[in-house]
Amino acid sequence: MSWWFKAELWKRVMIGLVAGLVVGLSIRLGMGLESASEFTTNWIKPWGDAFVRLIRMLIVPLIAATLIAGIVSMGDASTLRKVGVRAFGLYGLTTLGAIILGLSAALIFNPGIGVEFPELTESVAQDVETRLDAAASASASLTDRLLAIIPSNPIAAMVSGDILGVIFFSIMFGIGILFAGEQGKAIGKAIDSASSSLISLTDKIMDLAPFGVFALMVWVASTQDYELMLSFVKLTLVLYGVCLIQILIVYPTILIVFGRESPARFFRGMSSAMAIAYSTASSAATLPATIESLVKNLGVKRSNATGVAAIGSTINMDGAAIYLSLVCIFALQASGQPVTMNTVMTIAVLATLGSVGAAGIPNGGLFMSAALLTALGFSAEQVIFFVAILFPFDRVLDMMRTLTNVTGDATVATCVDRSLTRQDSVHTQTNEGTA
Numbered sequence: 077m078s079w080w081f082k083a084e085l086w087k088r089v090m091i092g093l094v095a096g097l098v099v100g101l102s103i104r105l106g107m108g109l110e111s112a113s114e115f116t117t118n119w120i121k122p123w124g125d126a127f128v129r130l131i132r133m134l135i136v137p138l139i140a141a142t143l144i145a146g147i148v149s150m151g152d153a154s155t156l157r158k159v160g161v162r163a164f165g166l167y168g169l170t171t172l173g174a175i176i177l178g179l180s181a182a183l184i185f186n187p188g189i190g191v192e193f194p195e196l197t198e199s200v201a202q203d204v205e206t207r208l209d210a211a212a213s214a215s216a217s218l219t220d221r222l223l224a225i226i227p228s229n230p231i232a233a234m235v236s237g238d239i240l241g242v243i244f245f246s247i248m249f250g251i252g253i254l255f256a257g258e259q260g261k262a263i264g265k266a267i268d269s270a271s272s273s274l275i276s277l278t279d280k281i282m283d284l285a286p287f288g289v290f291a292l293m294v295w296v297a298s299t300q301d302y303e304l305m306l307s308f309v310k311l312t313l314v315l316y317g318v319c320l321i322q323i324l325i326v327y328p329t330i331l332i333v334f335g336r337e338s339p340a341r342f343f344r345g346m347s348s349a350m351a352i353a354y355s356t357a358s359s360a361a362t363l364p365a366t367i368e369s370l371v372k373n374l375g376v377k378r379s380n381a382t383g384v385a386a387i388g389s390t391i392n393m394d395g396a397a398i399y400l401s402l403v404c405i406f407a408l409q410a411s412g413q414p415v416t417m418n419t420v421m422t423i424a425v426l427a428t429l430g431s432v433g434a435a436g437i438p439n440g441g442l443f444m445s446a447a448l449l450t451a452l453g454f455s456a457e458q459v460i461f462f463v464a465i466l467f468p469f470d471r472v473l474d475m476m477r478t479l480t481n482v483t484g485d486a487t488v489a490t491c492v493d494r495s496l497t498r499q500d501s502v503h504t505q506t507n508e509g510t511a
Protein backbone atom coordinates (compact mmCIF):
# COMPACT_ATOMS: atom_id res chain seq x y z
CA MET A 77 0.00 0.00 0.00
CA SER A 78 3.03 2.24 0.33
CA TRP A 79 2.86 3.14 -3.41
CA TRP A 80 -0.50 4.73 -2.66
CA PHE A 81 0.92 7.19 -0.17
CA LYS A 82 3.98 7.79 -2.31
CA ALA A 83 1.86 8.69 -5.36
CA GLU A 84 1.16 12.41 -5.81
CA LEU A 85 -2.25 13.52 -4.57
CA TRP A 86 -3.59 14.37 -8.03
CA LYS A 87 -2.85 10.85 -9.26
CA ARG A 88 -4.66 9.33 -6.28
CA VAL A 89 -7.63 11.65 -6.81
CA MET A 90 -7.80 10.74 -10.50
CA ILE A 91 -7.78 7.04 -9.59
CA GLY A 92 -10.68 7.72 -7.19
CA LEU A 93 -12.58 9.57 -9.89
CA VAL A 94 -12.20 6.96 -12.62
CA ALA A 95 -12.75 4.02 -10.23
CA GLY A 96 -15.89 5.73 -8.90
CA LEU A 97 -17.25 6.13 -12.41
CA VAL A 98 -16.58 2.48 -13.30
CA VAL A 99 -17.98 1.10 -10.04
CA GLY A 100 -21.04 3.38 -10.22
CA LEU A 101 -21.86 2.35 -13.78
CA SER A 102 -21.34 -1.34 -12.92
CA ILE A 103 -23.67 -1.11 -9.92
CA ARG A 104 -26.24 0.54 -12.13
CA LEU A 105 -25.94 -2.09 -14.84
CA GLY A 106 -26.13 -4.85 -12.25
CA MET A 107 -29.02 -3.53 -10.13
CA GLY A 108 -30.98 -1.27 -12.46
CA LEU A 109 -31.46 2.48 -11.97
CA GLU A 110 -33.95 2.39 -9.12
CA SER A 111 -32.24 -0.06 -6.76
CA ALA A 112 -28.79 1.29 -7.65
CA SER A 113 -30.00 4.83 -6.82
CA GLU A 114 -31.39 3.74 -3.50
CA PHE A 115 -28.32 1.71 -2.58
CA THR A 116 -25.69 4.29 -3.47
CA THR A 117 -27.68 7.23 -2.05
CA ASN A 118 -28.06 5.46 1.30
CA TRP A 119 -24.72 3.71 1.59
CA ILE A 120 -22.09 5.35 -0.60
CA LYS A 121 -23.00 9.04 -0.92
CA PRO A 122 -22.81 9.71 2.85
CA TRP A 123 -19.05 8.96 2.70
CA GLY A 124 -18.66 11.60 0.02
CA ASP A 125 -20.84 14.01 2.00
CA ALA A 126 -18.67 13.43 5.08
CA PHE A 127 -15.60 14.42 3.06
CA VAL A 128 -17.33 17.57 1.78
CA ARG A 129 -18.36 18.49 5.33
CA LEU A 130 -14.80 18.02 6.54
CA ILE A 131 -13.53 20.48 3.95
CA ARG A 132 -16.39 22.91 4.53
CA MET A 133 -15.55 22.82 8.23
CA LEU A 134 -12.16 24.32 7.37
CA ILE A 135 -13.28 27.11 5.07
CA VAL A 136 -14.12 29.92 7.52
CA PRO A 137 -11.23 29.43 9.99
CA LEU A 138 -8.75 28.77 7.20
CA ILE A 139 -9.68 31.88 5.21
CA ALA A 140 -9.84 34.12 8.28
CA ALA A 141 -6.54 32.95 9.79
CA THR A 142 -4.51 32.83 6.56
CA LEU A 143 -5.81 36.18 5.33
CA ILE A 144 -5.13 37.97 8.62
CA ALA A 145 -1.69 36.35 8.87
CA GLY A 146 -1.03 37.25 5.22
CA ILE A 147 -1.84 40.90 5.69
CA VAL A 148 0.25 41.11 8.85
CA SER A 149 3.17 39.54 6.95
CA MET A 150 2.78 42.05 4.08
CA GLY A 151 3.72 44.72 6.60
CA ASP A 152 1.47 47.33 4.99
CA ALA A 153 -1.87 47.32 3.26
CA SER A 154 -0.88 48.95 -0.03
CA THR A 155 -0.35 45.56 -1.75
CA LEU A 156 -4.04 44.90 -1.16
CA ARG A 157 -5.07 47.55 -3.62
CA LYS A 158 -2.79 46.12 -6.28
CA VAL A 159 -4.18 42.63 -5.68
CA GLY A 160 -7.77 43.90 -5.79
CA VAL A 161 -7.41 45.92 -9.01
CA ARG A 162 -5.73 43.04 -10.85
CA ALA A 163 -8.11 40.37 -9.54
CA PHE A 164 -11.29 42.26 -10.41
CA GLY A 165 -9.92 43.26 -13.84
CA LEU A 166 -9.10 39.65 -14.72
CA TYR A 167 -12.34 38.30 -13.26
CA GLY A 168 -14.19 40.71 -15.53
CA LEU A 169 -12.18 39.48 -18.49
CA THR A 170 -12.81 35.76 -17.87
CA THR A 171 -16.53 36.40 -17.37
CA LEU A 172 -16.70 38.40 -20.58
CA GLY A 173 -15.02 35.52 -22.45
CA ALA A 174 -17.49 33.05 -20.94
CA ILE A 175 -20.56 35.10 -21.88
CA ILE A 176 -19.38 35.68 -25.45
CA LEU A 177 -18.61 31.97 -25.90
CA GLY A 178 -21.85 30.83 -24.27
CA LEU A 179 -24.08 33.13 -26.30
CA SER A 180 -22.29 32.47 -29.59
CA ALA A 181 -22.53 28.71 -29.09
CA ALA A 182 -26.22 28.98 -28.21
CA LEU A 183 -26.92 31.00 -31.35
CA ILE A 184 -24.91 28.62 -33.55
CA PHE A 185 -26.20 25.31 -32.17
CA ASN A 186 -29.76 26.31 -31.14
CA PRO A 187 -30.07 23.91 -28.18
CA GLY A 188 -33.77 24.68 -27.67
CA ILE A 189 -34.98 23.99 -31.20
CA GLY A 190 -36.62 20.63 -31.84
CA VAL A 191 -36.54 19.51 -28.19
CA GLU A 192 -39.14 16.90 -27.21
CA PHE A 193 -40.06 17.59 -23.63
CA PRO A 194 -40.58 14.52 -21.46
CA GLU A 195 -43.45 14.28 -18.97
CA LEU A 196 -42.76 16.31 -15.86
CA THR A 197 -43.25 14.28 -12.71
CA GLU A 198 -45.37 15.92 -10.02
CA SER A 199 -42.91 15.21 -7.20
CA VAL A 200 -39.95 16.80 -9.01
CA ALA A 201 -42.05 19.87 -9.86
CA GLN A 202 -43.09 20.25 -6.25
CA ASP A 203 -39.59 19.76 -4.93
CA VAL A 204 -38.28 22.42 -7.32
CA GLU A 205 -41.07 24.84 -6.40
CA THR A 206 -40.20 24.60 -2.70
CA ARG A 207 -36.50 25.09 -3.42
CA LEU A 208 -37.19 28.07 -5.66
CA ASP A 209 -39.38 29.67 -2.98
CA ALA A 210 -36.57 29.25 -0.46
CA ALA A 211 -34.04 30.69 -2.91
CA ALA A 212 -36.30 33.67 -3.70
CA SER A 213 -36.83 34.55 -0.06
CA ALA A 214 -33.07 34.27 0.60
CA SER A 215 -32.06 36.49 -2.30
CA ALA A 216 -31.59 40.18 -1.67
CA SER A 217 -31.41 43.25 -3.89
CA LEU A 218 -28.07 44.28 -5.37
CA THR A 219 -27.58 47.15 -2.89
CA ASP A 220 -28.34 44.84 0.01
CA ARG A 221 -25.86 42.33 -1.36
CA LEU A 222 -23.17 44.98 -1.68
CA LEU A 223 -23.87 46.29 1.82
CA ALA A 224 -23.80 42.74 3.18
CA ILE A 225 -20.11 42.49 2.25
CA ILE A 226 -19.55 44.65 5.36
CA PRO A 227 -20.76 42.30 8.10
CA SER A 228 -22.57 44.06 10.91
CA ASN A 229 -21.52 41.15 13.11
CA PRO A 230 -18.34 39.31 12.06
CA ILE A 231 -19.09 36.37 14.34
CA ALA A 232 -22.51 35.97 12.70
CA ALA A 233 -20.81 36.14 9.29
CA MET A 234 -18.51 33.31 10.36
CA VAL A 235 -21.36 31.26 11.77
CA SER A 236 -23.45 31.59 8.62
CA GLY A 237 -20.44 30.91 6.37
CA ASP A 238 -20.75 34.30 4.68
CA ILE A 239 -17.40 34.18 2.88
CA LEU A 240 -17.36 37.76 1.58
CA GLY A 241 -18.17 39.06 5.07
CA VAL A 242 -15.40 36.93 6.56
CA ILE A 243 -12.92 38.19 3.95
CA PHE A 244 -13.86 41.82 4.62
CA PHE A 245 -13.52 41.49 8.38
CA SER A 246 -10.23 39.55 8.13
CA ILE A 247 -8.69 42.23 5.94
CA MET A 248 -9.85 44.95 8.33
CA PHE A 249 -8.59 43.06 11.35
CA GLY A 250 -5.20 42.45 9.70
CA ILE A 251 -4.92 46.18 9.00
CA GLY A 252 -5.89 46.85 12.65
CA ILE A 253 -3.05 44.61 13.83
CA LEU A 254 -0.60 46.52 11.66
CA PHE A 255 -1.85 49.86 12.99
CA ALA A 256 -1.55 48.62 16.57
CA GLY A 257 2.21 48.21 16.09
CA GLU A 258 3.95 46.65 19.13
CA GLN A 259 0.61 46.04 20.88
CA GLY A 260 -0.72 43.98 17.99
CA LYS A 261 2.29 41.67 17.68
CA ALA A 262 1.05 39.03 20.13
CA ILE A 263 -2.24 38.38 18.36
CA GLY A 264 -0.51 38.55 14.98
CA LYS A 265 1.81 35.74 16.07
CA ALA A 266 -1.02 33.69 17.56
CA ILE A 267 -3.05 33.95 14.35
CA ASP A 268 -0.01 33.02 12.30
CA SER A 269 0.38 29.90 14.41
CA ALA A 270 -3.35 29.10 14.04
CA SER A 271 -2.99 29.55 10.30
CA SER A 272 -0.07 27.05 10.12
CA SER A 273 -2.01 24.53 12.19
CA LEU A 274 -5.08 24.82 9.96
CA ILE A 275 -2.94 24.40 6.87
CA SER A 276 -1.46 21.17 8.29
CA LEU A 277 -4.96 19.93 9.06
CA THR A 278 -6.06 20.74 5.51
CA ASP A 279 -3.17 18.63 4.19
CA LYS A 280 -4.29 15.67 6.26
CA ILE A 281 -7.93 16.01 5.20
CA MET A 282 -6.83 16.21 1.56
CA ASP A 283 -5.42 12.69 1.91
CA LEU A 284 -9.05 11.60 2.14
CA ALA A 285 -9.93 13.33 -1.14
CA PRO A 286 -9.50 10.21 -3.33
CA PHE A 287 -12.07 8.35 -1.20
CA GLY A 288 -14.52 11.24 -1.06
CA VAL A 289 -14.23 11.73 -4.81
CA PHE A 290 -14.69 7.97 -5.35
CA ALA A 291 -17.90 7.90 -3.26
CA LEU A 292 -19.39 10.94 -5.00
CA MET A 293 -18.59 9.56 -8.45
CA VAL A 294 -20.15 6.16 -7.64
CA TRP A 295 -23.29 8.01 -6.57
CA VAL A 296 -23.42 10.28 -9.64
CA ALA A 297 -22.74 7.48 -12.12
CA SER A 298 -25.45 5.29 -10.62
CA THR A 299 -28.22 7.84 -10.09
CA GLN A 300 -28.31 10.38 -12.92
CA ASP A 301 -31.10 10.15 -15.40
CA TYR A 302 -29.06 9.68 -18.58
CA GLU A 303 -32.12 8.85 -20.66
CA LEU A 304 -33.67 12.18 -19.79
CA MET A 305 -30.36 13.83 -20.54
CA LEU A 306 -30.52 12.39 -24.05
CA SER A 307 -33.58 14.56 -24.74
CA PHE A 308 -31.36 17.55 -23.99
CA VAL A 309 -28.29 16.15 -25.60
CA LYS A 310 -27.54 19.37 -27.50
CA LEU A 311 -27.69 21.48 -24.36
CA THR A 312 -25.40 19.07 -22.52
CA LEU A 313 -22.88 18.73 -25.35
CA VAL A 314 -22.79 22.47 -26.02
CA LEU A 315 -22.23 23.20 -22.33
CA TYR A 316 -19.39 20.65 -22.11
CA GLY A 317 -17.88 21.89 -25.39
CA VAL A 318 -17.97 25.58 -24.44
CA CYS A 319 -16.62 24.93 -20.94
CA LEU A 320 -13.77 22.92 -22.44
CA ILE A 321 -12.96 25.80 -24.82
CA GLN A 322 -12.95 28.19 -21.86
CA ILE A 323 -10.67 25.83 -19.89
CA LEU A 324 -8.34 24.75 -22.70
CA ILE A 325 -8.12 27.95 -24.77
CA VAL A 326 -9.29 31.03 -22.84
CA TYR A 327 -7.54 30.32 -19.52
CA PRO A 328 -4.24 29.17 -21.07
CA THR A 329 -4.18 32.36 -23.17
CA ILE A 330 -4.77 34.49 -20.07
CA LEU A 331 -2.11 32.50 -18.19
CA ILE A 332 0.45 33.07 -20.92
CA VAL A 333 -0.37 36.74 -21.55
CA PHE A 334 -0.94 37.99 -18.00
CA GLY A 335 0.81 35.39 -15.89
CA ARG A 336 3.67 34.29 -18.20
CA GLU A 337 2.88 30.86 -16.79
CA SER A 338 3.06 27.55 -18.61
CA PRO A 339 -0.47 26.13 -18.98
CA ALA A 340 0.89 22.56 -18.75
CA ARG A 341 2.48 23.30 -15.37
CA PHE A 342 -0.70 25.05 -14.27
CA PHE A 343 -2.99 22.13 -15.14
CA ARG A 344 -0.65 19.63 -13.53
CA GLY A 345 -0.52 21.71 -10.38
CA MET A 346 -4.27 22.24 -10.23
CA SER A 347 -5.40 18.75 -11.24
CA SER A 348 -6.36 17.45 -7.79
CA ALA A 349 -8.40 20.60 -7.04
CA MET A 350 -10.01 20.33 -10.48
CA ALA A 351 -11.01 16.70 -9.82
CA ILE A 352 -12.44 17.67 -6.44
CA ALA A 353 -14.39 20.50 -8.09
CA TYR A 354 -15.77 18.10 -10.70
CA SER A 355 -16.91 15.50 -8.19
CA THR A 356 -18.25 17.80 -5.44
CA ALA A 357 -19.94 20.31 -7.80
CA SER A 358 -19.19 23.04 -5.29
CA SER A 359 -16.63 25.85 -5.66
CA ALA A 360 -17.02 26.64 -1.96
CA ALA A 361 -16.27 23.07 -0.86
CA THR A 362 -13.28 22.94 -3.21
CA LEU A 363 -11.80 26.21 -1.90
CA PRO A 364 -9.26 24.76 0.58
CA ALA A 365 -8.03 22.37 -2.13
CA THR A 366 -7.80 25.25 -4.63
CA ILE A 367 -5.74 27.32 -2.20
CA GLU A 368 -3.42 24.44 -1.25
CA SER A 369 -2.78 23.51 -4.90
CA LEU A 370 -2.02 27.13 -5.78
CA VAL A 371 0.42 27.51 -2.91
CA LYS A 372 2.12 24.10 -2.91
CA ASN A 373 2.19 23.20 -6.58
CA LEU A 374 2.33 26.58 -8.28
CA GLY A 375 4.23 28.58 -5.68
CA VAL A 376 1.54 31.28 -5.38
CA LYS A 377 1.95 33.41 -2.25
CA ARG A 378 -0.51 32.20 0.37
CA SER A 379 -2.16 35.58 0.97
CA ASN A 380 -2.71 36.04 -2.78
CA ALA A 381 -4.05 32.50 -3.18
CA THR A 382 -6.46 32.83 -0.28
CA GLY A 383 -7.68 36.34 -1.06
CA VAL A 384 -8.13 35.97 -4.80
CA ALA A 385 -9.45 32.38 -4.85
CA ALA A 386 -11.85 32.96 -1.95
CA ILE A 387 -13.38 36.00 -3.63
CA GLY A 388 -13.47 34.10 -6.92
CA SER A 389 -15.30 31.16 -5.37
CA THR A 390 -18.18 33.46 -4.55
CA ILE A 391 -18.28 35.95 -7.43
CA ASN A 392 -16.39 34.51 -10.39
CA MET A 393 -18.36 31.70 -11.98
CA ASP A 394 -17.54 31.42 -15.64
CA GLY A 395 -19.12 27.97 -15.94
CA ALA A 396 -22.33 29.39 -14.48
CA ALA A 397 -22.12 32.37 -16.88
CA ILE A 398 -21.88 29.98 -19.84
CA TYR A 399 -24.71 27.83 -18.50
CA LEU A 400 -27.02 30.77 -17.79
CA SER A 401 -26.50 32.19 -21.29
CA LEU A 402 -27.29 28.78 -22.79
CA VAL A 403 -30.35 28.10 -20.65
CA CYS A 404 -31.95 31.48 -21.39
CA ILE A 405 -31.61 30.98 -25.16
CA PHE A 406 -32.69 27.34 -24.77
CA ALA A 407 -35.90 28.36 -22.93
CA LEU A 408 -36.72 31.11 -25.45
CA GLN A 409 -36.22 28.76 -28.41
CA ALA A 410 -38.07 25.86 -26.78
CA SER A 411 -41.08 28.06 -26.13
CA GLY A 412 -41.04 29.41 -29.67
CA GLN A 413 -40.08 32.98 -28.80
CA PRO A 414 -37.88 35.05 -31.08
CA VAL A 415 -34.28 35.64 -30.05
CA THR A 416 -33.54 39.22 -31.07
CA MET A 417 -30.31 41.20 -30.69
CA ASN A 418 -31.97 43.07 -27.82
CA THR A 419 -32.78 39.86 -25.97
CA VAL A 420 -29.23 38.61 -26.49
CA MET A 421 -27.85 41.82 -24.95
CA THR A 422 -30.27 41.55 -22.03
CA ILE A 423 -29.22 37.93 -21.48
CA ALA A 424 -25.53 38.97 -21.54
CA VAL A 425 -26.17 41.42 -18.69
CA LEU A 426 -28.43 39.05 -16.75
CA ALA A 427 -26.01 36.12 -17.09
CA THR A 428 -23.13 38.27 -15.84
CA LEU A 429 -25.10 39.36 -12.77
CA GLY A 430 -26.43 35.84 -12.29
CA SER A 431 -22.94 34.32 -12.36
CA VAL A 432 -21.79 36.83 -9.73
CA GLY A 433 -24.84 36.11 -7.57
CA ALA A 434 -24.96 32.30 -7.93
CA ALA A 435 -23.88 30.41 -4.84
CA GLY A 436 -20.82 28.12 -5.03
CA ILE A 437 -22.88 25.10 -4.03
CA PRO A 438 -24.42 22.21 -5.98
CA ASN A 439 -27.25 23.43 -8.26
CA GLY A 440 -26.38 27.10 -7.51
CA GLY A 441 -26.49 27.98 -11.21
CA LEU A 442 -29.67 26.04 -11.92
CA PHE A 443 -31.59 27.88 -9.23
CA MET A 444 -30.15 31.19 -10.37
CA SER A 445 -31.52 30.48 -13.86
CA ALA A 446 -35.02 30.81 -12.37
CA ALA A 447 -34.38 34.47 -11.55
CA LEU A 448 -33.11 35.11 -15.08
CA LEU A 449 -36.05 33.40 -16.76
CA THR A 450 -38.42 35.45 -14.62
CA ALA A 451 -36.58 38.63 -15.64
CA LEU A 452 -36.96 37.59 -19.29
CA GLY A 453 -40.73 37.50 -18.84
CA PHE A 454 -41.47 33.81 -18.32
CA SER A 455 -44.42 33.06 -16.05
CA ALA A 456 -43.94 31.35 -12.67
CA GLU A 457 -45.30 28.05 -14.07
CA GLN A 458 -42.98 28.17 -17.07
CA VAL A 459 -39.99 28.87 -14.83
CA ILE A 460 -40.82 25.90 -12.61
CA PHE A 461 -41.29 23.75 -15.69
CA PHE A 462 -37.85 24.54 -17.12
CA VAL A 463 -36.00 24.24 -13.83
CA ALA A 464 -37.79 21.01 -12.92
CA ILE A 465 -37.12 19.46 -16.31
CA LEU A 466 -33.38 20.19 -16.01
CA PHE A 467 -33.11 19.26 -12.33
CA PRO A 468 -32.90 15.41 -12.58
CA PHE A 469 -29.65 15.50 -14.54
CA ASP A 470 -28.29 18.87 -13.43
CA ARG A 471 -25.45 17.25 -11.49
CA VAL A 472 -23.69 16.19 -14.69
CA LEU A 473 -23.88 19.77 -16.02
CA ASP A 474 -23.07 21.25 -12.61
CA MET A 475 -19.85 19.24 -12.35
CA MET A 476 -18.59 20.80 -15.58
CA ARG A 477 -19.70 24.29 -14.54
CA THR A 478 -17.90 23.94 -11.23
CA LEU A 479 -14.74 22.61 -12.88
CA THR A 480 -14.75 25.72 -15.07
CA ASN A 481 -15.53 28.06 -12.16
CA VAL A 482 -12.66 26.73 -10.05
CA THR A 483 -10.16 26.66 -12.93
CA GLY A 484 -11.06 30.30 -13.67
CA ASP A 485 -10.44 31.34 -10.06
CA ALA A 486 -7.09 29.56 -10.02
CA THR A 487 -6.10 31.13 -13.36
CA VAL A 488 -6.77 34.62 -12.03
CA ALA A 489 -5.03 33.95 -8.69
CA THR A 490 -1.94 32.68 -10.53
CA CYS A 491 -1.85 35.67 -12.90
CA VAL A 492 -2.29 38.20 -10.07
CA ASP A 493 0.50 36.55 -8.10
CA ARG A 494 2.90 36.41 -11.05
CA SER A 495 2.22 39.99 -12.01
CA LEU A 496 2.91 41.23 -8.45
CA THR A 497 6.09 39.17 -8.24
CA ARG A 498 7.30 40.64 -11.53
CA GLN A 499 6.54 44.14 -10.30
CA ASP A 500 8.37 43.52 -7.04
CA SER A 501 11.45 42.23 -8.80
CA VAL A 502 11.46 45.22 -11.17
CA HIS A 503 11.29 47.51 -8.10
CA THR A 504 14.09 45.69 -6.39
CA GLN A 505 16.24 45.91 -9.52
CA THR A 506 15.54 49.65 -9.98
CA ASN A 507 16.25 50.30 -6.33
CA GLU A 508 19.49 48.36 -6.57
CA GLY A 509 20.32 50.26 -9.75
CA THR A 510 19.79 53.67 -8.12
CA ALA A 511 21.49 52.73 -4.84
Ligand code: ASP
Nearest residue numbers: 358359396436437440441
Ligand atom coordinates in the same frame (compact mmCIF):
# COMPACT_ATOMS: atom_id res chain seq x y z
N1 ASP B 1 -22.13 24.43 -8.45
C1 ASP B 1 -21.45 25.57 -9.00
C2 ASP B 1 -20.28 25.97 -8.12
O1 ASP B 1 -20.26 25.65 -6.96
C3 ASP B 1 -22.37 26.73 -9.19
C4 ASP B 1 -23.33 26.39 -10.30
O2 ASP B 1 -24.26 25.64 -10.06
O3 ASP B 1 -23.13 26.89 -11.43
O4 ASP B 1 -19.37 26.61 -8.59
